[in-house]
Structures are given as C-alpha cells and as structure tokens.
Amino acid sequence: MGNSQQQEKRLTFFQLAKDNIRNYSMFLMLALIFIVFSILTGGVNFTSRNITNIFIQNSYILILAVGMVLVIIIGNIDLSVGSVCAFTGAISAMLYNTGMGLIPTLILTVIAGAAIGVFQGFWIAYAHIPAFIVTLAGMLLFRGLTYIITNVTPISLSDDDFRTITSGSISFESLDRGGLHLFALIIGALLAGLYVYFAFRSRKNRIKREFEVLPVRYFLLKMGFFILLTGTLSYKFADYRGIPTVVVVLSLVIAVFVFITKNTVIGRYIYAVGGNAKSAKLSGIDADRVIFIVHVIMGALAGLAGLVFTGYMNSALPQAGNLFELDAIASCFIGGASASGGIGTIIGAITGALVMGVINNGMSLMNIGADWQYVVKALVLLLAVYYDIYTRRKAGLG
Amino acid sequence: MSEHILEVEHVTKEFPGVRALDDVSFSVRRGEVHCLCGENGAGKSTLVGVISGIYAKGEYDGTVLFKGEQAQFRSIRDSEKQGLTVIHQELALSPYLSIYENIFMGHRRHRFGIIRWDDLLIASRPFLKRVGLDENPETIVSKMGVGKQQLVEIARALSKQTELLILDEPTSSLNDDESEKLLQLILELKKEGMSCIMISHKLNEVLEVADSITVLRDGRSICTYDTHTQQVTKAMIIKGMVGRDLTSMYPEKTASIGPTVCTVRDWTVYHPEYHQMKVVDQASFDVRKGEIIAFCGPMGAGRTELMMSLFGKSYGSSCSGEMTLHGKKLELRSPHEAIERGIGYVSEDRKELGLILIQTVRDNISNSSLRKLSRLGVMDTYREISEAEKYRESLKIKTPTIMQLVRNLSGGNQQKVVLSRCLLADPEIFIVDEPTRGIDVGAKYEIYTILNQLASEGKSIIMVTSELPEALGMADRIYVMNEGRIKGVLDRQEATQEQIMHMALS
Structure with missing residues (x-):
C-alpha cells in the first residue's frame, strides 16, 4: 500500500512537470533564442542599451498582445488593431497639439480607443456578426478615417515631451551612483521583495487550509527564476538610463490584466465563454456582454498602443500600425493561446511578443533585412504552434 | 471459413498511467449478436478502438483475429475495407449533406473521378428500404431526428458490404419506440447473416437481442454468457459489471411532500427558426415541495424545449404563459435571472x-x-x-x-x-434533463440518491427522462408529453409503462 501511494505521489510530481511543460517551454524558447542571438551578435544584444531598446521597440506590440489574447480566449480575432492604432495615434497627436498636456491626451486617447471598441463590440456581441468580418471592416474603416483626418500627411508634435512616454526613462539624479541609476535597482528589489512576500503568504494560507501546493522545489525554482529576471532587468535598466517610462506603462497594463484574468469574476467569465459559450450561457453568464467588454478592452488598449507608437515615432503617421494586428495575433499563438478559444494567458502572449521582438532585434543587429525577418518569423510561428499542438496531443488533451 | 468472425485473445492496451484493457478475450460467432456490457471506464470504447484499427497493431499486446486471420488494420479505413464497420455513439454523418450523399461518403463510385449522382441516388434506395427508412434520399440529414440519422448510418454500413457491425450505444439518444425499431432491425440483419457487436447500458435491450453477452469490468473480461444455453438475468449482468449485487435499482424515497411551490400555466414555446411553429403548446403543471415529478414522452415531445424555455427563455424565439414561484409571478429573461430566482437546470447534453x-x-x-x-x-x-x-x-x-x-x-x-x-x-426548483443518460449503473444509483436527498431537503425536482423505469422508480407524479402537449399526469402508484405509452400515443 505504502509503495503504491508513493508511486502515486511520484506520478503527480511527474504529471505536474508534464502539465506545465508548455508554460515553461515558452520561456525556454525565449531564452534559447536570446542566447543564440547573443552568440551570433557577439553579445551586443545583451547590452543594457539593447535590452532597453527591445522593450521600447516592441512596447506597442506587447500592449496589443495583452488585449489580443483576451479576444482570442473568447474565440474571436481582431484584425482592426493596426488601423485603430494609426487612427488613435493621429487623434493623440492632434489632442496633444492643442496644448492640453500629456496626461489628458493619454486619457482621452484611451477613451477614444474604447469608443471604437464599443462600436465594434456592438456589431460582434449584439448584432452577432462574426468578429473576423466586423474587424476586417474596421481595418478598412479606420485606415480610411486616419487618411481623412491626417490628410495623408504626418502630424508632427508641438514639442518633444510627448516622446518621453515611449523613449523616456525614469531616474532620480540624487540616486545615481557611479554611472548606475540606483532608482531602477531599488524598484527591482522592491518588486522582488513584494513577490516573495505574497508568494509565501499565499502558500502559507493554502497549507493552513490543507489545499494543494506546488512541491517546495518547484516553488523555490519559480521564485528564483522571478528574482533572477527582475534582478537582471533592473540592473540592465540601471546601467543605461533608468527604467524606461514605457516599461512602467507596460508593467501596469500587464499587472492589471494578469490580475483580471486570474482573480476576478470577469476574468473567469472570459475563460468560460471562450471554453464553451453555450454552456456558459446556461450557467447564467451573459456571454454577449462578456464578448462586448473584451472588445472594448481591446479598443482601449489599441488606443494606448497608438499613443505609444506616436511617441516612439515622435509624430503621427498615416501609415502607422501596418501589420500590427498580425504581430499581435502571432504573439498570442506563439504564447500558447488556442485558436478555438478558452485557452491562453497574458504572460504567454507577452512571452510570444518578446520572442518575435528578440528575433527582429537580433536580426537587425546582424544587418539582416526585413525580407528575411519575415521568413524567420513565419517559421517560428509555425514551429511554435506545431510544438504546442504536438505536446497537447501527447498529453492526451486532443 | 472459421466459425468465429472475430476472435480477441489476451488483448492488453496501456495508456500512460492507465491500463485500459487488461488481458481481454472474447469471440464473436458468425451471424450472432454479441453484446458488450460494462460500466463507463470498463474499457469498452478502447476495445472497439483495438478491434477497428483506431489503435494500430503494435500499439496493443495480444491478438485480434478477423475472419480467421490476424488483423493488420492500421486505421479505420483498413478495417472498413475488410468489412468491419463501427457506428459510434456520436453519429458521424455530415449534417448538411443529403441521405444518399452520406451513404456513399468515402466510397463513392465514380468513373474517371467524376461522380454520377443519379446512379448513386438510385443505388441508395435498396439500402434505405432494407433499414426501413421511408424518406426521400435527397433529404438533408440534419433535418431528420436522431433515430432516422442512425438508420442512415446503418444503411451506409450496409452499402460498404459490412460483415461485422459494431454499434456503440446505438439507442442512447433514441426514444423507446425508435429503440425498439432499431433492435428489430438488428435482429433482421442477423437473419440475413450479419454479425453484430452491440455496446449498451440498457440491459433490457441487451437481453432482447443478444445471443451472447460479454461483461467487462476495469478493463478485464469478466465472463461471457450464452443466452441460448443458459437463463441470463439482468441481475447476473449487473453483478458482473459492478462486482457486487445491486439490491435495488432505485433508492427508497423518504421525502415528505409539502405545499405547491411552483406552477406553470398555458406555457407555449415557439420554434427558434420557424417563428409560427409551436414546439410546446399550452403546457400546465405544478410542483410541490419535496416532490420529484418526471416528464416522459417520445423524443421530440417538447420536454427539453419546455424546460429550457422555463429556464430563462434559453430556448425558442418567443414564449407565452405564466409561471409562479411561491404564488409570485416570475418573469425570467435569461438563465442568469432564473438561477438568481432559485431555478437550476442540468442539461441533457x-x-x-x-x-x-x-x-x-x-x-x-x-x-x-x-x-x-x-x-x-x-x-x-x-x-x-x-x-x-x-x-x-x-x-x-x-x-x-x-x-x-x-x-x-x-x-x-x-x-x-x-x-x-x-x-x-x-436552487429551489431543480430541473434535471436526462440526468443518467449514458452513465453506468453504479453512478446512476448515486445520482438517484442525490436527487432523493435534495427532495428530502425540501427542494422540488423536475426530471425529464426517456427511461420509463427511471420515471416509475423515482417520481411521485409522471407528466406524459407528446407533440408539444401535456397528455396527462399519473401518480406513482397507478402508473405503469404501458399506461404511459398509451397516454403518450393516444
């Protein structure tokens, strides 16, 4: 009896590793790609400056990926986000040029994006037109509107303050020591500390209630991994210019949506509707409203991404946002989201977006043109999704 | 030619962590109906997979002899070519194609790659006649009931020169009438020389058609009975399936019945697509506290539609009528509101x-x-x-x-x-739609116990069931429906299966 019990325990340990292999393998893939490019570029891509650049150059895709993964979880797709980015980017430039300041511009642009989400969400959720079609129409519509309001000419910004939201960084001179921006390190340490505190607290609570917890080894491994990551990143930021403003924006967006998807009722509704809309409805969930809300969220995030991109280019371009939707969609699928809905995570989508970003960045550093970047990204997308399907099938998850 | 069309010898099949089949042996004689019984998880589906080539030779241990030769199937296609067809519980028809297109799907006759539809249409008729399906071969299959779709599947199997037909729970979604027809058809086919393996949870049906019965439990073949040489009873099979005697199929109901809790008056439901068509027509009934009522009737009687419509209008284009709970009128616009007001619904699907x-x-x-x-x-x-x-x-x-x-x-x-x-x-009112469909005897008993427990806690239970013994064993009152109307109500004491059938069809 004792023997079989032990066997069972080992099985669950093994099972755990197997169940999570998909989640870990994503990070492993990202690390591997990073290391390969480190070797190919002679370590250039690991410099503090380049790490900061990777985040700045991909910030808008990362923001879009957060919204897109929600859309994909409910089983829909949003093809309009590129055009919406261009449109809201132009709006943000126009608002800013009236002299209202950065914060009001930010708020109004996000509201404008959300309003676009309301428009598209209405057709999708309440008029029951497939999201593919509504957002295809949106893709054309908002590109057209962008051309109309910009007269097909770039809108330049009245001053350089706007660009700080993307390219700027946060540091305090009084805390700079020997070329290091200590503020970044302090924030990093604070984050790591908070993480450790909450992880231990939750674990203690679970043990007290006799719930299942991760085996200690896994728990410590996970924690070590997180501390290493925050440590490295904050050191790299400290070493260059301090924490990029956009990383702060991004972290807030990620933190908010990780919390929403994991810990809130609406987050659970999203997964339930994506997993089986009919069953969710009969469980008393207003599926139409959930779908509507997700598209509004996507619109708001597209607004934010449009603003960030305008800041990055330091002007609003009528052609902005071209193919952003495809990058965002690819990020979600590389990050383990399922095309049939119900499965996907924010962290996965972020990892997927970073995989693409690191490849772009590495190949640019190697002076390989956009032509080959497309080819390589396409192959990565195919292989990543194939691997996902393969591991799922092997684990008996169809 | 060997006496046995199929011989399974010492088959063992393992999945990671589970042994689904453990040294299973049984054989099917030519021209017999062989039934496989076992609880869910006993390994029946896996066994069918091994026989039909879903699991290729080499993925399992042991031997399978088909028509006296070692089976080398690598896929379903291989086994179908040899004359072995499986009809799964979930039908595998293409819903938007017609009957005859479905019949010849996968083995269309063609000349130089061009299909001659007219020839196929004519060729489909004798098969339809043989299975007793009186429909135009050009009918789209999704427009027909599940019972008729099942017949199309069988016609399709016949058109493939099938020698061994495997039916996986063929009657699980049929009503009594349709089931009976299907069983008669199986007996007909047997007379014509077809061999047949049938998997079923319904032991009455098993005893009706089987020449021999093999019982599986926990992946092992427990015993095989020959119904011609010995008197086989339900109790014997159940004992084999669960490994113990099941004294009663239904637990004793102890709940005391209180005052009326919920009333439904003149409830009419219209079809979701054809807005003029009434699916339920002026249904009225009551439920009392601590009471279990059952809704019986043939497939398509409108029972599920009535319940789903009551559950926050989750079925139909519109509905009319009045529903009260504790004397207060209920206006439920969504399942969410229904749940909030204390109504629960467990779907049949x-x-x-x-x-x-x-x-x-x-x-x-x-x-x-x-x-x-x-x-x-x-x-x-x-x-x-x-x-x-x-x-x-x-x-x-x-x-x-x-x-x-x-x-x-x-x-x-x-x-x-x-x-x-x-x-x-x-919830206070608990609507359960076919609560024991497709689940095994042991689990059924547990579900009955749960329902009784709820009743004795003072909940009211509305049970939709196609299994008449279940209604008779569980319900205090039985409402009989057919063609969208409530045809009558019977008390537990006076009700018999014949009476229910009579009431439904009158």
Missing part, C-alpha cells in the same frame, strides 16, 4: 451545453456562482476551492484533484460535476 470540457473540475463547479464566490468582483479563491472540495467529497466525484480537466472524467463523474455546479447555486 452534458458535453455541449452542460460543461466546459477544457476547464477544470473546480472552474466548472463554480461557473454558476462566481458572484457569490467573490467580493467586489475579485474571486475568493480559498472559498472557491473549499466549495469545490466539499462537492467532490459529498457527491463522490472520482478525480485525482479538483484541478483535473473535466474532459478527462468519465460520464458519471462529469454529470456529478454539472450537478455540483447547479447545487452550489442553491
């Missing part, structure tokens, strides 16, 4: 409408009660886990952890998860 298969046991249990388990929109995870654990324990849901995906559970345990979800929302 567990996989499509009841569960979210890719989610965990825990998520499925809490899906109806997320607001209750949260504060200011933030989930109280600890409470959620303890509630899920509570139901796992009290309903004896067999799962390694509550974080297991429900798709990995057996039918009976999945049903318990749906029940848990409904229970957690704490």
Whole structure:
C-alpha cells in the first residue's frame, strides 16, 4: 500500500512537470533564442542599451498582445488593431497639439480607443456578426478615417515631451551612483521583495487550509527564476538610463490584466465563454456582454498602443500600425493561446511578443533585412504552434 | 471459413498511467449478436478502438483475429475495407449533406473521378428500404431526428458490404419506440447473416437481442454468457459489471411532500427558426415541495424545449404563459435571472451545453456562482476551492484533484460535476434533463440518491427522462408529453409503462 501511494505521489510530481511543460517551454524558447542571438551578435544584444531598446521597440506590440489574447480566449480575432492604432495615434497627436498636456491626451486617447471598441463590440456581441468580418471592416474603416483626418500627411508634435512616454526613462539624479541609476535597482528589489512576500503568504494560507501546493522545489525554482529576471532587468535598466517610462506603462497594463484574468469574476467569465459559450450561457453568464467588454478592452488598449507608437515615432503617421494586428495575433499563438478559444494567458502572449521582438532585434543587429525577418518569423510561428499542438496531443488533451 | 468472425485473445492496451484493457478475450460467432456490457471506464470504447484499427497493431499486446486471420488494420479505413464497420455513439454523418450523399461518403463510385449522382441516388434506395427508412434520399440529414440519422448510418454500413457491425450505444439518444425499431432491425440483419457487436447500458435491450453477452469490468473480461444455453438475468449482468449485487435499482424515497411551490400555466414555446411553429403548446403543471415529478414522452415531445424555455427563455424565439414561484409571478429573461430566482437546470447534453470540457473540475463547479464566490468582483479563491472540495467529497466525484480537466472524467463523474455546479447555486426548483443518460449503473444509483436527498431537503425536482423505469422508480407524479402537449399526469402508484405509452400515443 505504502509503495503504491508513493508511486502515486511520484506520478503527480511527474504529471505536474508534464502539465506545465508548455508554460515553461515558452520561456525556454525565449531564452534559447536570446542566447543564440547573443552568440551570433557577439553579445551586443545583451547590452543594457539593447535590452532597453527591445522593450521600447516592441512596447506597442506587447500592449496589443495583452488585449489580443483576451479576444482570442473568447474565440474571436481582431484584425482592426493596426488601423485603430494609426487612427488613435493621429487623434493623440492632434489632442496633444492643442496644448492640453500629456496626461489628458493619454486619457482621452484611451477613451477614444474604447469608443471604437464599443462600436465594434456592438456589431460582434449584439448584432452577432462574426468578429473576423466586423474587424476586417474596421481595418478598412479606420485606415480610411486616419487618411481623412491626417490628410495623408504626418502630424508632427508641438514639442518633444510627448516622446518621453515611449523613449523616456525614469531616474532620480540624487540616486545615481557611479554611472548606475540606483532608482531602477531599488524598484527591482522592491518588486522582488513584494513577490516573495505574497508568494509565501499565499502558500502559507493554502497549507493552513490543507489545499494543494506546488512541491517546495518547484516553488523555490519559480521564485528564483522571478528574482533572477527582475534582478537582471533592473540592473540592465540601471546601467543605461533608468527604467524606461514605457516599461512602467507596460508593467501596469500587464499587472492589471494578469490580475483580471486570474482573480476576478470577469476574468473567469472570459475563460468560460471562450471554453464553451453555450454552456456558459446556461450557467447564467451573459456571454454577449462578456464578448462586448473584451472588445472594448481591446479598443482601449489599441488606443494606448497608438499613443505609444506616436511617441516612439515622435509624430503621427498615416501609415502607422501596418501589420500590427498580425504581430499581435502571432504573439498570442506563439504564447500558447488556442485558436478555438478558452485557452491562453497574458504572460504567454507577452512571452510570444518578446520572442518575435528578440528575433527582429537580433536580426537587425546582424544587418539582416526585413525580407528575411519575415521568413524567420513565419517559421517560428509555425514551429511554435506545431510544438504546442504536438505536446497537447501527447498529453492526451486532443 | 472459421466459425468465429472475430476472435480477441489476451488483448492488453496501456495508456500512460492507465491500463485500459487488461488481458481481454472474447469471440464473436458468425451471424450472432454479441453484446458488450460494462460500466463507463470498463474499457469498452478502447476495445472497439483495438478491434477497428483506431489503435494500430503494435500499439496493443495480444491478438485480434478477423475472419480467421490476424488483423493488420492500421486505421479505420483498413478495417472498413475488410468489412468491419463501427457506428459510434456520436453519429458521424455530415449534417448538411443529403441521405444518399452520406451513404456513399468515402466510397463513392465514380468513373474517371467524376461522380454520377443519379446512379448513386438510385443505388441508395435498396439500402434505405432494407433499414426501413421511408424518406426521400435527397433529404438533408440534419433535418431528420436522431433515430432516422442512425438508420442512415446503418444503411451506409450496409452499402460498404459490412460483415461485422459494431454499434456503440446505438439507442442512447433514441426514444423507446425508435429503440425498439432499431433492435428489430438488428435482429433482421442477423437473419440475413450479419454479425453484430452491440455496446449498451440498457440491459433490457441487451437481453432482447443478444445471443451472447460479454461483461467487462476495469478493463478485464469478466465472463461471457450464452443466452441460448443458459437463463441470463439482468441481475447476473449487473453483478458482473459492478462486482457486487445491486439490491435495488432505485433508492427508497423518504421525502415528505409539502405545499405547491411552483406552477406553470398555458406555457407555449415557439420554434427558434420557424417563428409560427409551436414546439410546446399550452403546457400546465405544478410542483410541490419535496416532490420529484418526471416528464416522459417520445423524443421530440417538447420536454427539453419546455424546460429550457422555463429556464430563462434559453430556448425558442418567443414564449407565452405564466409561471409562479411561491404564488409570485416570475418573469425570467435569461438563465442568469432564473438561477438568481432559485431555478437550476442540468442539461441533457452534458458535453455541449452542460460543461466546459477544457476547464477544470473546480472552474466548472463554480461557473454558476462566481458572484457569490467573490467580493467586489475579485474571486475568493480559498472559498472557491473549499466549495469545490466539499462537492467532490459529498457527491463522490472520482478525480485525482479538483484541478483535473473535466474532459478527462468519465460520464458519471462529469454529470456529478454539472450537478455540483447547479447545487452550489442553491436552487429551489431543480430541473434535471436526462440526468443518467449514458452513465453506468453504479453512478446512476448515486445520482438517484442525490436527487432523493435534495427532495428530502425540501427542494422540488423536475426530471425529464426517456427511461420509463427511471420515471416509475423515482417520481411521485409522471407528466406524459407528446407533440408539444401535456397528455396527462399519473401518480406513482397507478402508473405503469404501458399506461404511459398509451397516454403518450393516444
């Protein structure tokens, strides 16, 4: 009896590793790609400056990926986000040029994006037109509107303050020591500390209630991994210019949506509707409203991404946002989201977006043109999704 | 030519972590109907997979002899070519194609790659006649009932020169009348020389058609009975299936019946697509406290449609009529409102409408009660886990952890998860639609016990069932429906199966 019990325990340990292999393998893939490019570029891509650049150059895709993964979880797709980015980017430039300041511009642009989400969400959720079609129409519509309001000419910004939201960084001179921006390190340490505190607290609570917890080894491994990551990143930021403003924006967006998807009722509704809309409805969930809300969220995030991109280019371009939707969609699928809905995570989508970003960045550093970047990204997308399907099938998850 | 069309010898099949089949042996004589019985998870489906080539030779140990030769099937296509056809529980027809297109699907006769539709249409007629399906071959299959679709499947098998037909729970979604017809057809085909393996949970049917019966339990073949040489009874089969005597199929009901809780008057439901068509016509009934009422009637009588419509208008384009709870009028516009006002519904279609298969046991249990388990929109995870654990324990849901995906559970345990979800929302009126469809005898008994338990706690239970013995064994009163109307109501004491059938068809 004792023997079989032990066997069972080992099985669950093994099972755990197997169940999570998909989640870990994503990070492993990202690390591997990073290391390969480190070797190919002679370590250039690991410099503090380049790490900061990777985040700045991909910030808008990362923001879009957060919204897109929600859309994909409910089983829909949003093809309009590129055009919406261009449109809201132009709006943000126009608002800013009236002299209202950065914060009001930010708020109004996000509201404008959300309003676009309301428009598209209405057709999708309440008029029951497939999201593919509504957002295809949106893709054309908002590109057209962008051309109309910009007269097909770039809108330049009245001053350089706007660009700080993307390219700027946060540091305090009084805390700079020997070329290091200590503020970044302090924030990093604070984050790591908070993480450790909450992880231990939750674990203690679970043990007290006799719930299942991760085996200690896994728990410590996970924690070590997180501390290493925050440590490295904050050191790299400290070493260059301090924490990029956009990383702060991004972290807030990620933190908010990780919390929403994991810990809130609406987050659970999203997964339930994506997993089986009919069953969710009969469980008393207003599926139409959930779908509507997700598209509004996507619109708001597209607004934010449009603003960030305008800041990055330091002007609003009528052609902005071209193919952003495809990058965002690819990020979600590389990050383990399922095309049939119900499965996907924010962290996965972020990892997927970073995989693409690191490849772009590495190949640019190697002076390989956009032509080959497309080819390589396409192959990565195919292989990543194939691997996902393969591991799922092997684990008996169809 | 050997006497046996199929011989399975010492077959063992392992999946990672589970031994699904453990040294299974049995054989099917030519021209006999051989029934396989066993609880869910006993290995019946895996066995069919081994026989039909879903699992290729080499993926299992042991030998399978088909027509006296070692079977070398690498896929279903291979086995079909040899004359072995499987008809699965979930029908494999293409819903928007016509009858004759479906019949010749996958083996269309053609000349130089060009299909001659007219020839096929004519060729399909004798097969339809043989299965007794009186329909135009050009009818689109999704427009027909499940019973007729089943006949199309059989016609398709016949058109493929099938020698051994394997039917996996062929009557699970048919009503009594259709089931009887299908069983007669199986006996007909047997007379014509067809050999047949039938998997069924319905032991009456098994005893009606079987020449021999093999019982599986926990992946092992327990025993084989020959109905010609010995008197086989239900009790014998059940004993083999569960490994113990089941004294009674239905637990004793102890609930005392109180005053009327809920009334429904003149409830009429219109078809979701054809807005003029009445699916339910002026149905009226009452439920009392602590009472179990059953709705019986043939497939398509409008029972499920009535219940779903009452459950917050989740079926039909529109409906009229009055529903009261404790004397107060109820106006429910969505399932959400229905749940809020104390009505719970367990769907007959567990996989499509009841569960979210890719989610965990825990998520499925809490899906109806997320607001209750949260504060200011933030989930109280600890409470959620303890509630899920509570139901796992009290309903004896067999799962390694509550974080297991429900798709990995057996039918009976999945049903318990749906029940848990409904229970957690704490309804007063509990509508259960075919609560024991496709689940095994042991789990059925447990579900009956749960329903009785609820009744004695003062809940009212409305049970839709196609199994008349279930209605007779469980219900205090039985409403009989047909063609959208309530044809009458019978008390438990006076009701018999004949009476119910008579009432439905009068």
